[in-house]
Amino acid sequence: MSTTVSATNPAALARRLERTRAAAANAGVDALLMAPGSDLRYLLGAGGSSFERLTCLVVPAEAAPVLVVPKLEAPGYDAVPTGELGVELSTWVDGEDPYALVASLLPKASRVAVGDVMVALHVLGLRRALPDAEQVLAGPIVRELRMRKDAEEVDALREAGAAIDRVHARMAEFLQVGRTENEVGADIAAAIVEEGHAVADFVIVGSGPNGASPHHSLSDRVIEAGDVVVIDIGGPVAAGYNSDSTRTYVMGEPRDTDVSKTYAVLQEAQRAAVAAVRPGVLAQDVDAAARQIIADAGFGEFFIHRTGHGIGLDVHEDPYIVAGNDLPLEPGMAFSVEPGIYQPGRWGARIEDIVVVTEDGVESVNKRPHELVSLPVR
The missing domain is CATH 3.90.230.10 (Creatinase/methionine aminopeptidase superfamily)
Structure with a gap:
């Protein structure tokens, strides 16, 4: 995996994350689950890619965001100012269940929004881990933020x-x-x-x-x-x-x-x-x-x-x-x-x-x- 980190200033990223949490609450979802891609870059200033190993930014409507990432790929996110953004980093290693890790962060979730570009492998893995949570697309929520450039x-x-x-x-x-x-x-x-x-x-x-x-x-x-x-x-x-x-x-x-x-x-x-x-x-x-x-x-x-x-x-x-x-x-x-x-x-x-x-x-x-x-x- 290669991760591209932009020079977006931390204050701007923090505002985006806060607006995203508020948008999730307004949309009636308990959390946004964002895969690597342009949405993740918008929120963290980091791109990257996700193949068979799950990388997922969990943005709860009423809690701090958590970046779930394979431990071997965590160095690619070293330049992300997670401390300034209030983002927790949670790593996992091969043999552990990353979908269960995400589910443990959302014990009461009844509705989650998954990123539009998240691959089916991970969408279905999260569905199994959160069987009682309805899945909807995050696109309609995030696009309302991304359409208006700062x-x-x-x-x-x-x-x-x-x-x-x-x-x-x-x-x-x-x-x-x-x-x-x-x-x-x-x-x-x-x-x-x-x-x-x-x-x-x-x-x-x-x-x-x-x-x-x-x-x-x-x-x-x-x-x-x-x-x-x-x-x-x-x-x-x-x-x-x-x-x-x-x-x-x-x-x-x-x-x-x-x-x-x-x-x-x-x-x-x-x-x-x-x-x-x-x-x-x-x-x-x-x-x-x-x-x-x-x-x-x-x-x-x-x-x-x-x-x-x-x-x-x-x-x-x-x-x-x-x-x-x-x-x-x-x-x-x-x-x-x-x-x-x-x-x-x-x-x-x-x-x-x-x-x-x-x-x-x-x-x-x-x-x-x-x-x-x-x-x-x-």
Whole structure:
């Protein structure tokens, strides 16, 4: 197991743990049982992973939290300020029953919330150890906390946004006629790390007709003059918060005569969606602001995904900017605004920024221009 510890200050973590305890009580659960992953990193500043051995943060509604961890993996959490956070460390060794250990901490539990990413092996083990306790998902409880970023989290998102902007600023180094998407993608992945990310989480290079597939990754297709190319890239910075930014490029002059006119529609849609963001606006209305412009221009059938997704310790998290989501936006919520137009067999385009809802409007953490960037054909 490897454990990643972020630089989140102990006071912020303590506030998160206290808010989580209160949220558990309000939700009518006796405890949250959180496995390694982004929720654990949110609460302890530590990531990590859990395989056949159980690691579990027990957050009772009316008692101090306890981190249950295999003794051989406990050193990975040495940097967690458990004393300052009021978190007890409880270890176990092979041959002992970690599920019984968790159950002993919750002798009167009738309802527990398990982390959404906890593997079935551990969920079922806890069910056997707590046969009288109803299991529900912790996601609806924790997402209410994680959706609203604090100042430290917003700073981390700004850092990630600036880092990915620097990669897009270097695109002419990588994106060249005669190279394959795979070759370009490898260079971009290296640049993502060079420019300040811990790792490159994803790289999409969708050239020509491949750009019409929003989640195309990489291929051995050779980039040609006249291609429109969608570049969607991102990854976490050291604090664990993610970047995610898409820009669209063209190799010289576009092969298709409708590119400039169609791309102008996309620019207008992305601009309108960002302008719609402010406290009190419903998430679905931001989606509608982009979608209406694209539909009115005759491209509605080619906008085939939601306008945005929340971002933070996960690349995709709440809130989702999608039709049917009547969640009112609040200060601190962070999400992508990324309308796209995808014409199968021809080409596609997408513009994506990460934005944060402010007290009176919106801030974009990405600053790169939105124009269709023409790269030289060498």
